[in-house]
Each structure stands twice: as C-alpha cells, then as structure tokens.
Amino acid sequence: MSMLNGFLVLTGFFIAGEALRVLLALPVSGGVIGMILLTLLLMLKGSISDSLAGSSQALISVLVLLIMPGVVGVFFVADEFAGQWLAIGAALAVGTLLSVLTTLWLMQRFSGPEGGGHE
Amino acid sequence: MSELSGRFQELLGLLSSSPALAIVLTLGAFFAGNRLFRLLKQPLWLPPILMSAMLVSGMIVILKIDYAEYREGSRWLSVLLGPATVALGVPLYQQMHHIRALWRPILFTLPVAATLAAVYAVVIAASLGASTEVLASLAPKSVTAPIAIGITEQLGGSVSLMMGGLLITGMLATLFVDFTARWLTITDPRILGFALGLNGHAIGTARAFEIGPTAGAFASLGMGLTGIFTAFILPLAFRLTSM
Numbered sequence: 001m002s003m004l005n006g007f008l009v010l011t012g013f014f015i016a017g018e019a020l021r022v023l024l025a026l027p028v029s030g031g032v033i034g035m036i037l038l039t040l041l042l043m044l045k046g047s048i049s050d051s052l053a054g055s056s057q058a059l060i061s062v063l064v065l066l067i068m069p070g071v072v073g074v075f076f077v078a079d080e081f082a083g084q085w086l087a088i089g090a091a092l093a094v095g096t097l098l099s100v101l102t103t104l105w106l107m108q109r110f111s112g113p114e115g116g117g118h119e
Numbered sequence: 120m121s122e123l124s125g126r127f128q129e130l131l132g133l134l135s136s137s138p139a140l141a142i143v144l145t146l147g148a149f150f151a152g153n154r155l156f157r158l159l160k161q162p163l164w165l166p167p168i169l170m171s172a173m174l175v176s177g178m179i180v181i182l183k184i185d186y187a188e189y190r191e192g193s194r195w196l197s198v199l200l201g202p203a204t205v206a207l208g209v210p211l212y213q214q215m216h217h218i219r220a221l222w223r224p225i226l227f228t229l230p231v232a233a234t235l236a237a238v239y240a241v242v243i244a245a246s247l248g249a250s251t252e253v254l255a256s257l258a259p260k261s262v263t264a265p266i267a268i269g270i271t272e273q274l275g276g277s278v279s280l281m282m283g284g285l286l287i288t289g290m291l292a293t294l295f296v297d298f299t300a301r302w303l304t305i306t307d308p309r310i311l312g313f314a315l316g317l318n319g320h321a322i323g324t325a326r327a328f329e330i331g332p333t334a335g336a337f338a339s340l341g342m343g344l345t346g347i348f349t350a351f352i353l354p355l356a357f358r359l360t361s362m
Contacts, residue, residue: 010202017205027354029269031204036347038208043215056209059202063321064168065149066200067264069141069193071172071286072179073279076186081280087247088280091257092287095240096318099261100295103232103314108305110224 006055013038135184141192148174163329164290166322204265211343214336221309221337225344232317233345234352236261240284256280258353260288263320266346273354289322296323308334316341 017034020026026033042048081088134140152171159165179189218225237258244257255276259267264285271281296314305311312334315323320342327338 007202010205013205013208014201018201027273027358028350029201029204029266029273031201031269032266032347032350034201034205035208035211038205039212039215039343042208042212048209048212053209056206059199059206060210062149062199063203063265064152064171065145066196066203067268067282068145068149068168068171068175069190069196070264070268070278071168071282072175072189073186073277074172074283074286075176077277077279077283080277081253084244084249084253087244087249088253088257088284090247091240091244091249092260092284093291095236095243095257095260096288096291097295097299098239099232099236100292100299100314100318102235103228103317104296104299104303104305104310106228106232107224107310107313108303110227111221111307111310 002051003055003058006049006051006053007059009052010034010038010055010059131182131184135182135188135192138192138195140184141189142195144175144178144189145193145196148172148178163293163322163326166286166290166325169286200265200268204269207263207265207343207346210339214340214343217309217336217340221313224310225313225340228313229317229341229344229348233261233348236318236345237349237353237356252276253280255357257284258357259349260284261292261318261320261345262349263342263346266350267320270350270353274357285320286322289319292319292323293326296326309337312337313341316343317345320345 013034014031015034016037017032018030020033020037021028021030148171151174152167152169155170156162156165156167175189179186237260240257240260241254244254249257252275255274256271256278257280258274258276259270259281262270262285264282267281267285268278271278292315296311296318300306300311300314308331311330312327315327315334316338317323319326324335324338324342328335
C-alpha cells in the first residue's frame with residue numbers, strides 16, 4: 001500500500017510536469033520538469049517520506065526494464081544508418097575521451113590545493 | 120502435420136499482436152540478463168542491459184516477430200518511464216548536500232563539461248558527414264537514459280541509435296576515467312565520481328559505487344545535474360542552429 005502511495009506522488013508530479021510543458025510550451029519532457037519540481041520541493045521540505053523513497057527506489061531499480069524496448073532496436077537499425085558508422089564510432093570514442101579529459105581537468109583545476117587531500 | 124504448423128502460425132500471430140508476449144520476453148530477458156551478469160562476476164564492459172537486449176533480439180528473430188510489432192506490444196512499459204524519470208529527483212535530493220563540499224568546481228565544471236560532452240560528439244560526427252538525424256541521436260550521449268529519450272524525441276533523432284550510443288558512451292567513460300585519472304594522478308573519489316556520473320550516466324555511476332560510497336554519491340549528483348542541464352540546453356541549441 002505505502003508503495004502505491006509514493007507511486008501516486010511520482011505520477012502526480014509527472015502529470016504536473018506535462019501540464020507545465022504544454023502550458024508554457026517548454027522544449028523539455030514532462031518527466032524532467034516533474035523531477036525538478038520534486039527535487040525543489042524535497043529541498044524546501046528537508047525530509048522525505050518512507051513511501052516516496054521506497055517507490056522511487058523500486059522504479060529506479062527496474063529502469064533497465066523500462067528502457068529495454070529502445071535498446072533492442074539498436075540491433076535492427078544497422079541498415080538505416082549504413083555508411084555513417086565510422087562517423088558514429090569516432091564521435092563516441094574520441095568525443096567521450098575528450099569530455100572525460102575536460103571534466104577531470106576542470107574539476108582538478110577548480111578544486112584548488114585543498115581539493116585533493118581531506119575527506 | 121501441416122495442419123498443426125498452420126495452427127502454430129495462427130498462435131504466433133495471435134500472441135505477437137497482444138502485449139503479453141512482449142511483456143514475457145522483456146521480463147524474462149531482464150531476469151536472465153541480471154543472472155548472467157552475476158554468473159560472469161559482474162563484468163563492467165558487459166552491462167546486464169546489453170545481455171538482456173541481445174536475448175530479446177534473438178528471441179524476436181527466432182519467433183519471426185517484427186521489431187515494430189514488439190515495440191508496439193511493449194509500449195505499456197514506456198508509460199512508467201515518466202514517473203521513473205520523476206523518481207530520479209529523489210537520489211538527487213539525497214545527494215544535494217554534497218554540493219556544499221565542492222560547490223566551486225561543480226559550478227564551474229558542470230555547464231562547460233556537460234555542454235562539451237554533446238558538442239565534441241556532434242562536431243566530430245558532423246565533420247565526418249553524419250546526417251542531422253544521427254547528430255540529434257548522438258547529442259544526449261552522456262545523459263541518463265530516461266531523460267535522454269525525452270531529449271532525442273524533442274530533437275528528432277532515433278531513440279534506438281541514441282540508446283546504442285548511450286551504452287557505448289557509458290562503457291567508454293568508465294574505461295577512460297580510470298585511465299585518465301591515473302595519468303593526471305587524480306585520486307579524490309569525489310572528483311572521480313563526479314566525472315563518472317557526468318560522462319557515463321548510470322553505467323559510470325555503477326562503477327563509482329564500486330570505488331566507494333563517496334564516489335557513488337558524487338556520481339549520482341553528476342548524473343542528475345547533467346541530465347537536467349542537458350535537457351534544457353540541447354533543445355535550445357538545436358533550435359538556434361536550425362534557424
């Protein structure tokens with residue numbers, strides 16, 4: 001029961017996000033808007049109910065299941081993007097290496113001298 | 120005999136037009152993938168989702184089900200994707216207090232690094248002649264899947280291609296963070312975790328939790344903030360460049 005309680009809250013925030021997206025013509029999905037609303041509200045409140053924490057945990061643990069149909073499609077689009085696989089591969093490999101380097105370098109640079117040592 | 124095979128065809132046709140078969144295939148592969156993952160001692164280069172997805176693909180090829188048909192049958196799963204995206208706000212809230220410890224580097228790094236993660240990929244692919252659809256599918260490659268699906272739909276990319284790119288990015292980011300951190304002699308688990316979450320979304324975050332709880336917390340933070348930031352910036356950037 002308490003799990004469903006949290007699910008009701010999550011779905012409510014999703015619908016609120018969708019409503020804001022349509023009414024304000026935002027180019028962002030309703031899920032993301034709902035996520036921001038929920039985070040802000042929890043920060044204001046400063047605490048979270050067990051049922052909401054529980055059902056979030058449950059939904060996140062089956063995320064893999066929810067995105068699976070999209071992932072399966074990868075094996076069926078080979079023809080669709082024929083001739084572009086070199087560009088795709090290079091963008092993923094070189095792009096990811098560069099963005100990892102950028103992130104680590106920036107984080108280290110702005111951490112300053114006291115950033116490394118203490119925990 | 121031929122009568123029986125005719126009935127078998129009829130049964131397959133009936134099943135593949137109802138969501139039940141898609142549900143059984145997806146759930147079955149989900150459990151089998153997780154089990155295989157544990158049997159193989161949790162290899163980081165082979166995430167369970169990849170194994171599950173390969174199992175489903177194999178099954179629908181054997182059963183001669185069209186991918187579009189499977190996609191249609193499994194549509195009910197996508198209904199939960201919205202609330203699941205909202206649920207990501209909970210770990211983000213729980214890790215938010217960590218920002219205080221490292222707010223300066225995070226404030227300066229996040230916008231630049233999250234933007235560049237998309238820009239690097241788009242510029243490289245565009246210079247090698249990729250189509251607009253491919254660029255739109257590659258742009259959200261560092262964003263966690265439920266948010267990235269929304270972004271790709273906004274930009275007009277292919278969700279399937281985006282998912283493939285996302286998986287590869289997650290695995291590569293894990294590899295590159297380990298390798299580059301050693302080269303730059305970075306050992307702070309907070310920095311390693313943040314870089315893993317920012318670049319490698321959920322796969323990077325799983326790796327960060329292996330390093331330790333501190334790295335994991337910062338990875339969750341990096342993943343959540345990158346998702347939100349990118350969800351706003353990419354549709355705006357694509358709208359501006361296509362004008």
